[in-house]
Every structure is written in C-alpha cells, then in structure tokens.
Amino acid sequence: MKLFRRLSNALPALVLLSGGAALADDTASDLAAKASASHWGYDFLADLTTDIGPRMSGSKAEQDAAAFAADRLKKAGFDDVHFEKFPVTYWARGAEEADIVQPRLQHLAVAALGHSAPTPAGGIEAEVVVFKSYQALIDAPEGSLKGKIAMIDQHMVRAQDGEGYGVAVVSRVNGAIEAAKRGAVALVIRSIGTDSHRLPHTGLMRYSKDVPKIPAAAISNPDADLLARLAAKGPVKMRLKLENKSTESETITVVGEIKGREHPEQVVLLGGHLDSWELGTGAIDDGAGVAIMAGAAKAIIDQGLHPKRTIRVVMFGAEEIGGGPVDAYEAAHAKEANNIVIAGESDFGAGKIYNAAVPAGAQGSAFAKQLTAAILPLGVDMLHEPSSHGGADIEGIHEKDGVPLIDFGQDGTHYFDIHHTADDTLDKVNPADLAQNIAVWASFAWLAAESDIDFRALSSSAGSAK
Amino acid sequence: MKLFRRLSNALPALVLLSGGAALADDTASDLAAKASASHWGYDFLADLTTDIGPRMSGSKAEQDAAAFAADRLKKAGFDDVHFEKFPVTYWARGAEEADIVQPRLQHLAVAALGHSAPTPAGGIEAEVVVFKSYQALIDAPEGSLKGKIAMIDQHMVRAQDGEGYGVAVVSRVNGAIEAAKRGAVALVIRSIGTDSHRLPHTGLMRYSKDVPKIPAAAISNPDADLLARLAAKGPVKMRLKLENKSTESETITVVGEIKGREHPEQVVLLGGHLDSWELGTGAIDDGAGVAIMAGAAKAIIDQGLHPKRTIRVVMFGAEEIGGGPVDAYEAAHAKEANNIVIAGESDFGAGKIYNAAVPAGAQGSAFAKQLTAAILPLGVDMLHEPSSHGGADIEGIHEKDGVPLIDFGQDGTHYFDIHHTADDTLDKVNPADLAQNIAVWASFAWLAAESDIDFRALSSSAGSAK
Numbered sequence: 001m002k003l004f005r006r007l008s009n010a011l012p013a014l015v016l017l018s019g020g021a022a023l024a025d026d027t028a029s030d031l032a033a034k035a036s037a038s039h040w041g042y043d044f045l046a047d048l049t050t051d052i053g054p055r056m057s058g059s060k061a062e063q064d065a066a067a068f069a070a071d072r073l074k075k076a077g078f079d080d081v082h083f084e085k086f087p088v089t090y091w092a093r094g095a096e097e098a099d100i101v102q103p104r105l106q107h108l109a110v111a112a113l114g115h116s117a118p119t120p121a122g123g124i125e126a127e128v129v130v131f132k133s134y135q136a137l138i139d140a141p142e143g144s145l146k147g148k149i150a151m152i153d154q155h156m157v158r159a160q161d162g163e164g165y166g167v168a169v170v171s172r173v174n175g176a177i178e179a180a181k182r183g184a185v186a187l188v189i190r191s192i193g194t195d196s197h198r199l200p201h202t203g204l205m206r207y208s209k210d211v212p213k214i215p216a217a218a219i220s221n222p223d224a225d226l227l228a229r230l231a232a233k234g235p236v237k238m239r240l241k242l243e244n245k246s247t248e249s250e251t252i253t254v255v256g257e258i259k260g261r262e263h264p265e266q267v268v269l270l271g272g273h274l275d276s277w278e279l280g281t282g283a284i285d286d287g288a289g290v291a292i293m294a295g296a297a298k299a300i301i302d303q304g305l306h307p308k309r310t311i312r313v314v315m316f317g318a319e320e321i322g323g324g325p326v327d328a329y330e331a332a333h334a335k336e337a338n339n340i341v342i343a344g345e346s347d348f349g350a351g352k353i354y355n356a357a358v359p360a361g362a363q364g365s366a367f368a369k370q371l372t373a374a375i376l377p378l379g380v381d382m383l384h385e386p387s388s389h390g391g392a393d394i395e396g397i398h399e400k401d402g403v404p405l406i407d408f409g410q411d412g413t414h415y416f417d418i419h420h421t422a423d424d425t426l427d428k429v430n431p432a433d434l435a436q437n438i439a440v441w442a443s444f445a446w447l448a449a450e451s452d453i454d455f456r457a458l459s460s461s462a463g464s465a466k
Numbered sequence: 467m468k469l470f471r472r473l474s475n476a477l478p479a480l481v482l483l484s485g486g487a488a489l490a491d492d493t494a495s496d497l498a499a500k501a502s503a504s505h506w507g508y509d510f511l512a513d514l515t516t517d518i519g520p521r522m523s524g525s526k527a528e529q530d531a532a533a534f535a536a537d538r539l540k541k542a543g544f545d546d547v548h549f550e551k552f553p554v555t556y557w558a559r560g561a562e563e564a565d566i567v568q569p570r571l572q573h574l575a576v577a578a579l580g581h582s583a584p585t586p587a588g589g590i591e592a593e594v595v596v597f598k599s600y601q602a603l604i605d606a607p608e609g610s611l612k613g614k615i616a617m618i619d620q621h622m623v624r625a626q627d628g629e630g631y632g633v634a635v636v637s638r639v640n641g642a643i644e645a646a647k648r649g650a651v652a653l654v655i656r657s658i659g660t661d662s663h664r665l666p667h668t669g670l671m672r673y674s675k676d677v678p679k680i681p682a683a684a685i686s687n688p689d690a691d692l693l694a695r696l697a698a699k700g701p702v703k704m705r706l707k708l709e710n711k712s713t714e715s716e717t718i719t720v721v722g723e724i725k726g727r728e729h730p731e732q733v734v735l736l737g738g739h740l741d742s743w744e745l746g747t748g749a750i751d752d753g754a755g756v757a758i759m760a761g762a763a764k765a766i767i768d769q770g771l772h773p774k775r776t777i778r779v780v781m782f783g784a785e786e787i788g789g790g791p792v793d794a795y796e797a798a799h800a801k802e803a804n805n806i807v808i809a810g811e812s813d814f815g816a817g818k819i820y821n822a823a824v825p826a827g828a829q830g831s832a833f834a835k836q837l838t839a840a841i842l843p844l845g846v847d848m849l850h851e852p853s854s855h856g857g858a859d860i861e862g863i864h865e866k867d868g869v870p871l872i873d874f875g876q877d878g879t880h881y882f883d884i885h886h887t888a889d890d891t892l893d894k895v896n897p898a899d900l901a902q903n904i905a906v907w908a909s910f911a912w913l914a915a916e917s918d919i920d921f922r923a924l925s926s927s928a929g930s931a932k
Contacts, residue, residue: 233516
C-alpha cells in the first residue's frame, strides 16, 4: 500500500504507468534529473564518514555503521530493511614502524597489509633486497632471501579505468608467500597506488598453508623512492615493527529493498560495501558506492515510482578483508540466484561514470535503447562490448550462479591516489560527480526493474547492435 | 691563480673579458644554457635528501648536512668554504597524538608546531571551541576559553605567488599566545597549507613572556574538515598528547665563494637555508634553494668565469626555527654589510621562476637590460616594480644594513601543498624546473658580479624604465 501511495504522490508531469517503452524512457530521464538534484546520497556519505568514520570489518565501528545505514534506509522508506551476518576474522592494526637503520636512520611511512602477521615483539631488523618487479622476485632462486627483508618496488601505472591495479596488486596479494618461499623474514612493498604522498596504501594480502607467514607491509611511494635510491648506492638495513592482531568476529551486510509490484521475487541487485579500511574514513572506498546505490533507489522512492521487479540495495560487509563473507552471501542466496535478474556494483569511488556495458543478452534491446537514451545526456557512452565484470562483492553470484552484470565505468584516473590510504576522506568526493553516479544508477535500476527482459537470454541482436 | 686557470679553460667561443656590455650579455646567455644542462644542482639535492634526509636545526643531522654541503662545495672548486656557527634552541619532536574522543573516537593526523611546549605526560583532554578565523579568536573575550582547546579553522588561499601564506600564517605564529590569553589550555590549528591530504603542516610558533605557554599543534586539512563538521553538530572533545623537547645547541651556516678578481671585498650574496623541518626530507624547503644557489655558482665556475666581484653562496642554518640565528648572521656581518652589493634568496621550492624585480636603483641600467635579455628566453618577465622583499634569511641585512635585494618570483601554486609536511620529498622537485632556476640565478650572479653598478644608488631612470 505504501508503494501505491508513493506512486500517487508522483509529480503531475508523470504519466500513469501503462507499460509503454516511451513512458519508461521519460520516467528515466525525469528520474535522472531529480536524482541529480537530491542531496540525500551525499548527506548519507557525509554523515557516515563524519559520525562513524573508519569501519573495519568485524569491528564495533562496522556494527555502528550498519545501524546507521539501516536507520537511514528505514527513514527513506525502504522495504524489508535487515541485516545478514557472517563470520569474519577481525584484523586490527596496532602500532607500526619502519625505519631505515643503515646507512643512516630514516623513518618510513608504513602500513601493515591486511591479515599480515605481527612482527616479533622487538621487531625485525634485516638487510633489504630490492626487486624492481614482482616478476624479479619470482625469478629469485629458493633460499636466496634467507634472513632478508624482500622489497618489491613495482610501480603502479595510472589509467582512467584503473587497469594498472590489476597488474600491480599481485605484489601485495601474493608477495609474502613468494618472498617467504625464498627465505625472506618479512615483505615490504611499494604502495599499490598512483600518488606520490607519504601515505602508504594498505590492502588485503594472503598466506599459504605450507609457507611461513611472514609480516608484510607497504611503504609510501616517496619512501620506496628513497629506499630504491639508497639501495642503488649500497646495503640498506631496515627495522620493521608491526603489532596488529586478529580475532574472530562477525560482519554485517545491510539490505533494503523496493519491493516489486508485479514480480517481487525478481531482483535487480545494487551492491556496494559498507566496511572500510581504517586508515581513512572510507569515503571513496566504499562509502561513495553505498551512498550511490542507496541514493539511486531513494530517488526512485522519492518519485513515487513502483517498478515491477524488486530493487535490492546490498551494503556488503567485509569486502576489504576478502574471501569468506562474500562467498557466504553467495551461499546464503544461491537458491534465489536465478531470480537475481541482474546485479551491479559501485566500488570505484565517486568519479564520473563515462561508459556503460549491458549483458550480451540485452544488447540492442528496448531496455538497452532506453538506458542509452537516459544516460547519454549524463555523459555516459554505451559500449559496443557487453559487460564482463562487476566487482568483488558480486563476482560470487556472477561466477557461481550466472547472475548477469551491469557495468558502469567510472573515471578512476585519481582513484588510486587515495585508495586504501589515510587520505580516503570526504573532501575527495565531488558532490556533483556523486550525483551523476546516482542519476545513472537510478535510471538503470528503474529501467531494469520496470522491464520484463531476461538478461540471461542471448539476444539474437547481440553483437550486431553496433 | 686557480681562478685564472678556470678562465683560460673556458670554451673557445667565449670572447676574452673586456668589460663590454655585449660580452657580458652573451656570456650570461651561454651560462644559462650550460647551467640548464648541468645535473650538479639536482644531484646535490638528491644526495642531500637521500643520504642525509631531514636536518632539523641544532640536530646531528644538520651537522652532517653541513659537512656534506661543505664537501660538495670544496669539490666543486668554491673558495673559502667554511662554517659559521650560532647558538640555537634544538626543538625535537616526540610522539604526538590527537584524537576526537567525543562524540566518538576518531584519530587525527597531527603535528606539533615548532617550539611548542609538550603537553603534560597524560595529555590534555578538553572540549574544543572552533573559530572560523584568527580574527574570530581575537574577538573572543578574555577568559572565554578557560579549560578549552581553541581550534582556529582558517583556510589558506591558493595563489601563484603564495600570498595566502602571509594572510593565514598568523594563526600558527601567534595563535597560542592569543588562545592562552583567553584561558585556553591548548591550541590546535587547521594546517597552513593548500592541500587536502592527511599530512599536517608544522612550522614555527611563538610564545609571549607574560602568557602561559600552551601546547600548539596543527591537524591536517581533512581532519580540520571533520572536526568542523562534528563541531557544527554538537560538542566535540579532543585529547592531545605532545612529547617534544627543547635543548640548547648550535646551528651551522655553510659558506662558499667565488672570489672576485677586481673587487673581492664586494659581495653578491646568494642565500638559501640548509636546515629543514623533520617531517619530510626538506627537498622543496629548502634543499632546492641551496641546490639552486650552489648550482648557479657552480655553473659559473664550470664556465671558467671569474667575475670582478665575489659571489658568496650562504647556506643558512636555523631558518625554520626562526629569530636568533638569522639575526646572528646579520650581527656577525654588519661591518661588511656595506660591501654586500646585492643579496637574493631562494626559499620557495623549485617551481619555475616567472618574474624578476631589481632594486629601484638598478632599473633601466645596462645591468637590468642585460639581465632582462638573459632571462626572458627562460620564461621570466622583468617587472616594472622594483624589488621590495627577499626572504627570511636576508631580511636582517636588508632591513638593518640596507643591503639591496634581487627578487625572482617562482610559481608557488603548489608549494603550500607540501610545505612543512612529511610530503616534502625529492619526488616533488621537477629537475627541469630546478635547472631553470639555476640558469636564472647563474645569469643574475654573473651579471651582478661582473658589473660595477651600485645597487644602492637611486638611478635617475628608476621608475621611468617602464
């Protein structure tokens, strides 16, 4: 009933729903305009980062963030606002120090990598062996790093679509395993980031069962420059001290919906993640994403719209810390996965969206044409290529359950200047760019939820839609 | 003798000195080209910041930096390389922490201000009163801050010539005095900087004899944003802990010269400062400046030139920590001040020079015309206005002894993003821009030292040279 009331409160200019394509198209454009003008999404983000701040998965702050988000969703008129809880390892950063101690004492800006073991109480002091790339480390013979600290000095390349991350991040994820295999007592990496500030980039790292779990940390790019310059001159010794701790805890995924009026079981899933690293306040990663997704759905509610299918906003917990919780969501929802008609994720900051890709099955469809028409005025191209990737939170349901993906490409030219650093704060978000993201996602969510299209089907026009 | 050998080793293209204006002009242009191509200045800076790093006035590191610089000057063929030592208070940063503790715990990026008193051992915890400007603090009645932490939230304006610094810096210099007068137990300021990174800007602050010496610190701009947003919502409590210490020590000024062939007692003084804050490695402030000045003189040596007057490169100690040592240099040299024919300072990073101003007495002179001709191809305008300011190191000899000033204006659009932060590292210096600075100063130094002009005299053409 509430939803029908919403509809009847819609602006007079809104023609009553009749299922026609032209109607949906006008509605999407109108929605985009209204979404662009709303402050709700930005306010959500501002309050999340101001009143809660950092919200590490498994922490008390994450619980508070979940309570905050659920409260906002309820007040905004979302249906079925609820929590889904999953076990998680809470990794808590402690004191951390890195110093060059030879040839002379110089302090380095350092951050332990997520899941890193702590160092022994007194720290580790050892000679540093610098590798110019991850490959160079791989090429080092077994045993060659015995008693040494391995340093991977691979630079990350700046690219609009963030492609440099995929290339560089292996140092962070697998570096400790590969360094330990060769005898190293610790791993230090050049930050996986495109900036040149004294703010190290943290992020997830992995261990392997059969290899010693050595401590792993990132130093800032200017510090990596310094270390590389010194190493080119002679032996460098480093002292590394990390006091982080791991405990078992639980993470919270927050869900809110706009229930579909005709096919409530069919779900258009809009995902982002609520948890964040704790060096910054998680504004671009991924406060922006959850603000965008919730803001997009809120715009639909505000317009009194009531689509055929359900729109589900999912604010995932524990994206950053990886693995388990995202898989757990997939496991918990596998039985309904066939009803998730399409899923999208916003987890790349608040840079403007500049392109879009729909599943192959939808290319050339009325849906795709309506979407193209709605987002082109917002500065978004529809790509000729079909969508092929979503994001970490939804890759489980995509890969295991075949849920089709919508993909909006954001301008990430500067995203990795900030990503996973203390600099991830509200000032890095441009409210107008955030609003453009909200408008694009609102248009998409409305069109997808109001459509009957089966995104899984291979449309005969796929590939010929160019 | 050595100097004459240098001359005879000059390039064949160099016409023998005959005192003619055309000759000097060609020489300056040739010198600028050669100076631009030399790596000596950049190497000096790279090695200073890499091998020594931070060099706080009065510290062991400053002594090491002085030894390094003197060694480089000697190897480069400078005459009379020597130290001049002055007493200084060595202020050493200790552990420092600032947290918002109400409405919820949030860590702030903080840096004690130079000369700040430490907090009591357990730190200070108090409510914060936020002032949007320094003036707002001044307007607060006496006693109104009893038991509170005063926070000055004045933003610094970005400007090419850095004019925003002069307006904003009063918060840092006098804020603790004014806050203490009104009863505050500590002062916190928004960083005096134009960036939005989690890297606070330190810098000099002052106390007054009759006012309690309260601890004073800067928080980064994003942290100041957060604090201001929270303060707009309700009461904010902060905990501040600073463990810095002050001890009596000495600072070292390093001097090297190119002795004049005709008037060795007449000095063209090129100044910068060798000391630096210790959060970064003092690359732009002021490693660049001393590299530029030494590099300019080195270019003259490399060309085998031997000017009439002495060129003196002075790498001041204790510029950052202020007051005493610079005055001490003035006092030590007051008796020769009449022979310092002109002085210039490079202490604004390595941004390109884009304008120049000569003393009123020199406007329209052959010297000014030659200088204009030499630097215009380097992208430097000669201003119609005479020079009116030099810099902190040379203001003593200018104001007390009337030493005329040369002033080259550098592009400082981004200088205050970095200034006095941990981000003051070598990567912030563009080698080509540094080389342009060296070329400009080399041209000037040669022309001024080869000239007979009396910069103190009021030229009849001054003001009409437009």
